[in-house]
Amino acid sequence: MAKHLALEITDLNFSYGKKQVLYDLNLTVAAGQCGILLGPNGAGKSTLFALITRLYAHKYGKIHLAGFNIQKKPLKALAQLGVVFQQTTLDLDLTVQQNLRYHAALQGMSRKKSNLGILEQLERLGMYERRKEVVRQLNGGHRRRVEIARALMHKPRVLLLDEPTVGLDAPSRHAIVEHVHQLVADGDLAVLWATHLMDEIYASDKVALIHQGAVKAEGAVEDIIQQAQADNINDAFFKLTLGKG
Numbered sequence: 001m002a003k004h005l006a007l008e009i010t011d012l013n014f015s016y017g018k019k020q021v022l023y024d025l026n027l028t029v030a031a032g033q034c035g036i037l038l039g040p041n042g043a044g045k046s047t048l049f050a051l052i053t054r055l056y057a058h059k060y061g062k063i064h065l066a067g068f069n070i071q072k073k074p075l076k077a078l079a080q081l082g083v084v085f086q087q088t089t090l091d092l093d094l095t096v097q098q099n100l101r102y103h104a105a106l107q108g109m110s111r112k113k114s115n116l117g118i119l120e121q122l123e124r125l126g127m128y129e130r131r132k133e134v135v136r137q138l139n140g141g142h143r144r145r146v147e148i149a150r151a152l153m154h155k156p157r158v159l160l161l162d163e164p165t166v167g168l169d170a171p172s173r174h175a176i177v178e179h180v181h182q183l184v185a186d187g188d189l190a191v192l193w194a195t196h197l198m199d200e201i202y203a204s205d206k207v208a209l210i211h212q213g214a215v216k217a218e219g220a221v222e223d224i225i226q227q228a229q230a231d232n233i234n235d236a237f238f239k240l241t242l243g244k245g
């Protein structure tokens with residue numbers, strides 16, 4: 001069987017009522033690749049995530065997760081997906097470990113599997129020592145790391161992160177960026193990371209620059225700079241996202 005792309009989005013169009021916000025959007029992320037969805041506020045990043053997670057249904061275009069069409073095989077497709085939403089969704093009064101256990105139970109994982117998953121995922125994110133702390137006591141960066149660990153509990157092939165570093169201080173941001181790139185380097189996980197912050201991009205990442213609901217440039221940072229005929233990524237970003245697009 002041909003190896004499927006982890007995430008494949010084909011000619012996706014979407015409107016809120018009469019207001020069209022995504023236009024013929026094409027995007028792929030392979031296993032072991034960190035995809036960056038780079039775009040200013042209002043570009044359509046969260047809308048795209050809402051379609052991938054099936055919060056909203058699309059009429060035009062296709063979305064495949066690990067080869068499964070999300071409309072035709074929703075359960076199989078969504079089983080391959082882990083998500084960290086823009087707003088934190090942890091229970092602040094529970095411990096780190098209780099939050100993860102709760103999620104594992106919802107996924108139908110046995111206690112044994114859940115305990116192993118908690119150990120494995122929290123260790124990867126450098127949070128295992130804090131497993132008995134109440135989430136309310138953790139700083140924003142640590143809370144984010146717990147959310148990432150939680151999203152990986154069921155071993156999805158694709159991890160979506162919607163602006164996970166917004167509101168964090170510089171060291172916490174740096175730690176999250178490092179951890180996520182390490183997760184990708186460790187194995188077959190495919191990441192799609194939405195951001196408007198250019199300093200979160202590594203040279204090895206695959207960037208899709210999105211503006212007003214369309215992909216304006218795609219490739220490694222170098223390719224984007226070249227496509228925009230710019231001097232650096234900041235310059236490319238401003239060139240490609242200024243004006244009417």
Ligand code: ADP
Nearest residue numbers: 016019021039040041042043044045046047048
């Ligand atoms: P981003 O996440 O890149 O900031 P969004 O996907 O949130 O962008 O928004 C894309 C566009 O869709 C914006 O113009 C926004 O105002 C609009 N939008 C977002 N959510 C809704 C909604 N529920 N109803 C109508 N318009 C929306």
Ligand code: MG
Nearest residue numbers: 045046047086
């Ligand atoms: Mg958003």
